[in-house]
Amino acid sequence: MTKTKQKKQQGFFTYIKWFWILFGSGVLMAILVFLLASWGVFGPMPTFEHLENPNTNLATEIISSDGETLGKYYLDDNRTPVAYEELPENLVNALVATEDARYFQHSGIDARGTLRAFIFLGSKGGASTISQQLARQLFVGVRSRNLFEAVTQKIKEWVIATRLERNYTKEEIISMYLNQYDFHYNADGIRSAARIYFGKEPSDLRTEESAVLVGMLKNSSLYNPIRREELVFNRRNTVLAQMAKYGYITETQKDSLQGLKMNINFNPESHREGLATYFRMHLQRFLNGWIKENPKPDGEKYNIYLDGLKVYTTIDSRMQKNAEEAVEAHMKNLQAEFFHQNTPDRNPTAPFLDISKGAIDTIMRSAMKRSPRWKNLKNDGLSEEAIEASFHEKTEMTVFDWNSDSYEKDTIMTPLDSIRYYKTFLRTAMMSMEPQTGHVKAWVGGVDYKHFQYDNVIQGTRQAGSTFKPFVYAAAMDQLRYSPCYTLPDNQYCIEPGKHGNIDAWCPKNSDGKYSGEDMTLKSALANSVNTVTAQLIDRVGPGSVATIARNMGITQEIQEVPAIALGTPDVSVYEMVGAFGTFANQGVYVKPVTVTRIEDKNGTVLYEYTPETKDVLSKDVAYAMINLMEGVTLYGSGGRLRHSYAKNQTVYKEIVTGYPYELTNPIAGKTGTTQNQSDGWFMGMVPNLVTGVWVGGDDRSIHFSRLLYGQGASMALPIWAIYMKKNYENEELGISKDAFEEPEEMSINVDCTKQTQEEQDDLDTEDDLEDIDF
Template sequence: MAKTRQKKQQQNFFPFIKWFWILFGAGVLSVVLIFLLASWGALGEMPTFERLENPETNLATEFISSDGETLGKLYLDDNRTWVDYETLPQNVVNALVATEDARYYDHSGIDARGFARALAYLGTKGGASTISQQLARQLFVGVRSRNLFEAVTQKIKEWVIATRLERNYTKEEIIAMYLNIYDFGYNADGIRSASRIYFGKEPAELRTEESAVLVGMLKNSSLYNPIRREELVFNRRNTVLGQMAKYGYISEKEKDSLQNREMKINFNPESHREGLATYFRMYMQRYLNNWVRENPKPDGEKYNIYLDGLKVYTTIDSRMQQNAEEAVQEHMKNLQAEFFHQNTPDRNPTAPFLDLTSGAIDTIMERAMKRSARWRHLKREGLAEKDIEATFHKKTEMTVFDWNSDSFEKDTIMTPMDSIRYYKTFLRTAMMSMEPQTGHVKAWVGGIDYKHFQYDNVIQGSRQAGSLFKPFVYAAAIDQLRYSPCFTLPDNLYSIEPGKHGNMEAWTPKNSDGTYSGEDMTLKSALANSVNTITAQLIDRVGPGSVASIAKSMGVTKDIAEVPSIALGTPDVSVYEMVGAFGTYANQGVYVKPVMVTRIEDKNGTVLFEYKPETKDVLSKDVAYAMINLLEGVTQYGSGGRLRHTYGKNQTVYKEIITGYPYELTNPIAGKTGTTQNQSDGWFMGMVPNLVTGVWVGGEDRSIHFNRLLYGQGASMALPIWALYMKKNYANEEIGVSKDAFEAPEEMSINIDCSKQQQEEEEDIDTGDDLDDLDF
């Protein structure tokens, strides 16, 4: 009876067992089928094998300095630079594995235990996404859908792709890919950008607690934002450190010590308008746009400078660039304060303009309005000109440049027309520094602040050279007539008659102070003190054509009218051109075209471009050295003398307006100041044996200038920037800027010892052999 009952119960239970295995088998088959369907693309597009082998990630173009630092990047949406696994610090990898996927090295893309735990506790004790799954979602799946069916479908696709990634890549490669593609916010795409932006350092330099901050952000970079939610991120960092201790990557003692440390964020935002060498980087953008047009890929397509991860190796030295920007900032802030002081409404009712009628000012303002980005934008939208102009007279909220603010910005309300006038009150500047032997440009500052003043005065701007042009005249005289620095000419009013050298009227230049000594002056003394009458006599003897020819051979590209007045600097030149030209003197007469890029590589390190220097023999070695000797006189006892010593009665004034004065530099320096009419432009070119640097300072318009020569001359406006820059360079001996004397040629046919030359010239005059008696 009992056996019969037991047998009957087994028969009744058999259908349940049968259906259990049927359902179980169906479930397994369904899961397999779902995965197969997902892999076949039935649940949505899946990445091909080729895409898995080469996942598409946008890489920014990177500008690298000559000393190995990243100057900046070019990108549209993704500020990403790839970092190989080998260069990642172990503490980042450990923090990632401990926090995101503790069994990472034991599974093949899907963590079964993690999935079971998440299913059992409905995710309250942690999710089940492995690092491989998170990478799959980042690369190929996208943002999780809020639709339940779509979310499940996405999860299945993640599983499939994760297993494929595990077959195609090593564990180390997957970690590197994941850290390289994650968006950490604030244009911090990938671990390298995040490390630089949040901590100001390369990933390899990250401390354990800093790595914990970045790994903590992987949960949700918007939520765990160290700039906006410091306390939340601090707690998240300590959670990561706790996980590292839990899995044995750090000890409990280390964990406690690190958790008690202050979270120090060193925020360094990376954008096109901020950071180091902004003007140079924007020049490089234009340079690359031209380069990619002329240098396509092997398949004929153009390189994308924003997406293809080009590495551009530049000649800029990041330390010298920093010194240059600091020197500009220090002096220009001080000089601008004096300019504002002299241009109050009481002192100058037409400020910032001088010597202009109201009609002329209106013309300048209208021209500026029509050149503005606002005008162009509204014009493209189809607004009538009268309607556009009306918007320029309506007050609006705006952020403007301000030297007195810590951020150099202030919020205000003004009309766009008033903002145009406001910006015209600021003096502008340009500075470029170059190694004369190689042409390598070491520093490039195109203005006072790229964010608000985007016109690059180094290469886009051309201004009258003033006395800075005189060395071309002296070089022509020494080269063609074999004059020496000790050759003398009288300081008398000198006139070139009409018709000679192509001038229509008589040309009779005056000295800047309106006086004439009547005495003979050596060329060295005349150039040092920028005596116009001597320069006029020299150009009369060699002819304007010879001077223009030499200037063009030394890199001046603008048209130069071959008339006598060019001797005093009427041609417009750029800082870029003048630095290259003066480098010819320091390089023993050989002109080397300035170089900014030494090499371009693709993202794989393949060299796409290597520069070839462009040189030209312009002057013989002895002529070049004679010019150096002349230019050294400028800094010994001429207009550049304040580099070495103080200046009597004006010393107090100089100390007030010129940052860092007195400079007391003692090493050999060749240089030349330049000042144009009405003090509209101030120049200084300074050279030591392995560095030539040019500086220009002036207003946006020639009518914006100081009213007195004391403040508006090149020695006051431009020279201080050069001096501050060089002192900063000399303070860092690793930079290697020379303090030595200029190298003299082995055979010097031109006498530069004026103590001997004076007696010889007196004897020549007595016998009538002096070239001064000849008619050129």
């Protein structure tokens, strides 16, 4: 062998040696780097326990009785996880085809993709696998702009990705990744994203819809369908092309799907928007109280914003939607008439009536001091003079407006003017309950929670007016065994001074100031809200008996035991009135309204189950007799317009109500109520398996219609009940009864006035006379 060949051979072996030395060193260096990263040299790494239980904030989910999500409680993360089995196949296929085509072949790191990224410097695609992207979201965070930090972050991603692959199945990693991703607009995770952008559950996503959401994974802020529709449309079609490339759809399917519009159905989820907003805020108060009394096993308190609780409620989403639509339809129309009657020309003190300027100033100043603005400035240390001065400075603001498509408008006004502006709007409350169970099915606390956050269902109390009269009649039937057919004269009636407590003589008038002088059955008297008959009844049973029955039926507000309560002077809430009237429909058994049936933690462990609270108040025959009495209200009394196409002024009535005539034909028991000066309008309506109460009025008692035609309960509140019930009856799946109320097998009270005999009337009169004798 020549020396030249020997030198060449030695040089070749030298190259080989150094190649393997360098290669081995590189491998050892890579192993060392991975070891250093796993030891935490480049920053803290998640522990095994952390990998098993990633620290993800989970929103508390509010679930309706029909299985729909009403809303969520969250701080920053509106996230509700879904299992892999709940993800549609087209979504998984779109994800793999677009983000990680060899996902099911690698173990966390795609060697081919990584090598390609190095050679082409990322110009032909990145190298991050789905597992690496999940690692970055869970444990690494936003990619640093510092080169060294970016490299170490990438190394940590590799290490964590391989660990994730060892701890979880491929399917679990996909579901974790989609559950974790922030899709923008409070759409944290795939479930929120599907609901917010398409108004459906993930399992219902179509292929082209899944492609939109997968396309957003590249950058949800940039590729957002609300802000950049064309860009997102093109990105969606890129995803569909990737699906065709890897055989998940055919070329024909791809071409067809790429031609479709995106059809975004944007449903933002926030605490002030969506379905049942007032109920959700009430429920939040309930949960805060429950949390204080029910700590975790380790003594810590549950967090409704982070712990992923599931709260199962009695609200039916379909009935809730019907209720909100009924309130919107009527209140928008009624408000237009109120504005028409309260222009500066027609009413210089609008929206107030019948009060002095001094009284108005007092109301406004009180409202100013109760406002959040006053409290915030007070906490900032400003003097009262400075705070009050700020209420006179004009500022930009967004206010409620029935005439805008979004019910909002931008304007400039002083904060004090905004207070007066909001006082011009009529308020309302509505609650609907199943009397046999106490399950609350619908809850509407106002016209718009975003701008009117006071919940008039349970926070507000107003005078009950004639809706309180059934308690008086129930006391008479319970104690004196009167029947709906018992008669009393419609004459002016006075209760002597001092007879029922330290009061002056009380001589109530009928609403029209007239007296027929004729004997009236109790059924006719209640149907027409005859005050003189009600006064005679409370005189015979005593105010204490009436107050006791009302309290036993769930009224917790203070009731002064004076005769005037017969005409509805006590302040009550819609919540308590619905529970009370439920006693009549439930054969005399009071069932406390309930809104939550069960609470579970994120693992499905039951933390709370409700126990019904019931009380026997009336006998079955008295309860049924009361139902019979109140059926008269809707047959030929103040609630008759539910059935008949007439009103005293039909033209005007049609202008201020929606959907009239209603022409409901099924058995309905109910009672209207109107307070002094038309400040409050009520309607309580019942069918055998649903009791609903409605109240309408101003923010202050001095805000009201000037005429009874517009301000009575039959005009202000009854139409909401009618619209709501008609919508319910259109959906047979709700099972709202059209049947007659169940009559007890043994009735000791006669309810058929065609069979009332003079002998029965005389017997009752004799008993009344005996009651008046002081033995």
